[in-house]
Amino acid sequence: MIHDVVIVGAGPVGLFLACELRLAGLSVLVLEQAENPCAPLKRLPFGLRGLSAPTLEAFHRRGLLDALVALQPANQRADGKSAVPAPHWAQHSQRAGGHFAGIQFYEDNIDASKWPFRLPSPAGTRMAVEMESLETLLAARADAAGVEIRRGVGVEHFEQTDDEVTVRAGGEIFRARWLVGCDGGRSSVRKVGGFEFAGTDAEFTGYSIEVEIADADKLRVGRTYTATGMYTYAAPGIVTIADFDGGAFHRTQLVTLEHAQTVLRRVSGTDVTLTALHLASTWTDRARQATAYRRGRVLLAGDAAHTHSPLGGQGLNLGFGDALNLGWKLAATIRGDAPAGLLDSYFSERHPIGAQILDWSRAQVALMRPSPSTRALEAIIRDLIDTRDGTTYFAERVSGVSLRYELGGSHALVGRSVPDFELADGTRTGELLRAGTGLLLDFDSRSSLAELAARWPARIRYVGADAKQRLGLSAVLVRPDGFVAWACDEAPNLDEAAQAAARWFGEPNA
Ligand SMILES: Cc1cc2nc3c(=O)[nH]c(=O)nc-3n(C[C@H](O)[C@H](O)[C@H](O)COP(=O)(O)OP(=O)(O)OC[C@H]3O[C@@H](n4cnc5c(N)ncnc54)[C@H](O)[C@@H]3O)c2cc1C
Structure with a gap:
């Protein structure tokens, strides 16, 4: 098979x-x-x-x-x-x-x-x-x-x-x-x-440890920068450490209680005592x-x-x-x-x-x-x-609100995630995308746009309905991933809309 x-x-x-x-x-x-x-x-x-x-x-x-x-x-x-x-x-x-x-x-x-x-x-x-x-x-x-x-x-x-x-x-x-x-x-x-x-190599070994601490008052809650690194502490025993060792420790040995205490003491600049280690993992900033x-x-x-x-x-x-x-x-x-x-x-x-x-x-x-x-x-x-x-x-x-793909196109919405418009009947754009197809949303219910979408059956779904808040838009063509392929504020340029549809959905049906 x-x-x-x-x-x-x-x-x-x-x-x-x-x-x-x-x-x-x-x-x-x-x-x-x-x-x-x-x-x-x-x-x-x-x-x-x-x-x-x-x-x-x-x-x-x-x-x-x-x-x-x-x-x-x-x-x-x-x-x-x-x-x-x-x-x-x-x-x-x-x-x-x-x-x-x-x-x-x-x-x-x-x-x-x-x-x-x-x-x-x-x-x-x-x-x-x-x-x-x-x-x-x-x-x-x-x-x-x-x-x-x-x-x-x-x-x-x-x-x-x-x-x-x-x-x-x-x-x-x-x-x-x-x-x-x-x-x-x-x-x-x-x-x-x-x-x-x-990319770039690691500057530090990061530690995520769950521990028991004899004298937790020696640590500050939240994130603390020190002369040798950084640690965050959430009571009673959750600690994250960045030890600027060039990533040398990561994946070379298991983290023991003794090692965790040594690193935490060095980075926090305290003589804090750890009495038990329940969970530990390391990671780096390798990018x-x-x-x-x-x-x-x-x-x-x-x-x-x-x-x-x-x-x-x-x-x-x-x-x-x-x-x-x-x-x-x-x-x-x-x-x-x-x-x-x-x-x-x-x-x-x-x-x-x-x-x-x-x-x-x-x-x-x-x-x-x-x-x-x-x-x-x-x-x-x-x-x-x-x-x-x-x-x-x-x-x-x-x-991630600023995410935008460089797709060209004349409208500022092109390449951005489609707003979650709420249509007159309460349906939201997000719900209209569940089938994983494209979507042509036409707030002015024009037959010209309905006919255009019909040239890509099963690939573009046409929905003609007004929205409670249009954000100044008149129609939007949305890709299956929810990103805008084409949009217009007033009367649509049908050639432009058809070009955008062909660019993302391929040849229209004859
Ligand atoms: C402590 C920590 C905190 C994080 N916090 C955040 C956060 O708040 N927000 C965020 O966006 N990201 C966070 N991340 C990053 C996030 O966890 C990863 O980016 C994410 O898990 C990546 O998902 P993935 O499916 O690509 O890979 P993974 O989650 O690594 O999954 C890969 C899968 O592939 C399997 N696999 C590996 N090799 C093979 C093989 N040869 N054959 C078959 N299967 C294999 C593995 O067993 C695993 O199940 C954090 C990471 C860590 C370590």
């Missing part, structure tokens, strides 16, 4: 992509090396993942938002009570809007009038969920949709011809028309496929990105395509963005109705977004370096973030 697509890795990105491809009717097999999807590091406290606006919108557009909201740990909800301490950035009286290198900004200081194309939406701009619950949700969705998931099957090797890819995994051979590596930062698919992974996301019939998405420090919490959101961008393009390519260059636009759209995130993470590392000049720079950045314009800028970068 040959599958349309084999995905390597049942992490969140692989599972989301599998759902996207099944939605388009493809046969999908996911190969996952781990037997058991559950692991302590995927649960609280270290398994908490912050999700930003593009991810929440993607879940909204696929009918998964309510299930996602239900996953929120109790300590993330306004009325929640939990045995697990809230992360240090949530332990503030003001409503936190996010942070940059630990410098907090607050929602009240955001000037949302700078975001003219955003409407209030159930999706919102931020949420935090546990990685394990998120993967469980996506695995259940994939399973219900008919995706085959094989666990305990690690991919070791593959070969490709012009027509297919042969994958060797767990002593078995699998055949696919396309292979996608969603197998994380140490991706075998990337290595076997000969993808170049370019690398594949210089191509496709070689022949092999593609990369998620951490397999880019890795950076988890500080700032962007990697998963970046990976979901990849999956949402790739799914419909790969499906159209396999169906045979993709316009020329559609699959290449996966790289040209997503690589710059990944590069921006890597730089965002590097900039945060630069502000964490243990030196007096860095602390001086931090004080200036802190002042700037505190201004209304500063908060708004950092909020739009952190929440």
Whole structure:
């Protein structure tokens, strides 16, 4: 049997992509090396993942938002009570809007009038969920949709011809028309496929440890910069440390209680005593990105395509963005109705977004370096973030609200996420995108636009209805990923609309 697509890795990105491809009717097999999807590091406290606006919108557009909201740990909800301490950035009286290198900004200081194309939406701009619950949700969705998931099957090797890819995994051979590596930062698919992974090396080893502390009053709650690094502490025993050792410790040895105490003492400049170590992991700020996301019939998405420090919490959101961008393009390519260059636009759209995130993470590392000049720079950045314009800028970068693909086009909305318009009957744009097709939203219900959409049956859905708030728009053509391909404020230029439709949806029916 040959599958349309084999995905390597049942992490969140692989599972989301599998759902996207099944939605388009493809046969999908996911190969996952781990037997058991559950692991302590995927649960609280270290398994908490912050999700930003593009991810929440993607879940909204696929009918998964309510299930996602239900996953929120109790300590993330306004009325929640939990045995697990809230992360240090949530332990503030003001409503936190996010942070940059630990410098907090607050929602009240955001000037949302700078975001003219955003409407209030159930999706919102931020949420935090546990990685394990998120993967469980996506695995259940994939399973219900008919995706085959094989666990305990690690991919070791593959070969490709012009027509297919042969994958060797767990002593078995699998055949696919396309292979996608969603197998994380140490991706075998990337290595076997000969993808170049370019970027910068680590400056520090990061530690996430859950410990018992004899004299916790010696540590400061929240994030503290010191002469030798940075630590964050959330009572009673959650500690994160950045030890500027050039990344030397990471993956060389296991973290022992003694080692954790030595590093924490050195970085905190205290003689704090740790009495028990319950959980520990290390990571670094290594920032690398594949210089191509496709070689022949092999593609990369998620951490397999880019890795950076988890500080700032962007990697998963970046990976979901990849999956949402790739799914419909790969499906159209396999169906045979993709316009020329559609699959290449996966790289040209997503690589710059990944590069921006890597730089965002590097900039945060630069502000964490243990030196007096860095602390001086931090004080200036802190002042700037505190201004209304500063908060708004950092909020739009952190929440992903500023995300825009360079698609050309004359309207300022082109390349941006479509606003979640609420139509007269209460339906929202997000709900209209659930089938994973394109959408032509016509607030003035013109027969000319209905006829135009009818030339791409099954690819573009036409909806003629007024919206409660139009934001000055008259019609919008939306890609299956929810990004705007074409828009007009007044009478539509039909040639322009048809060109945009052909650019993303291929040749119209005769
Ligand atoms: C402490 C920490 C906090 C973080 N916080 C955030 C946050 O708040 N927000 C955010 O956006 N991001 C955050 N991240 C980053 C985020 O977790 C990753 O970017 C995300 O998990 C990447 O998803 P993925 O599916 O691409 O890869 P992974 O989650 O790494 O999944 C890859 C899967 O592939 C499997 N696999 C690997 N090799 C093979 C093989 N050869 N064959 C078969 N299967 C294989 C693995 O077992 C795994 O299941 C954080 C990361 C860490 C470490």
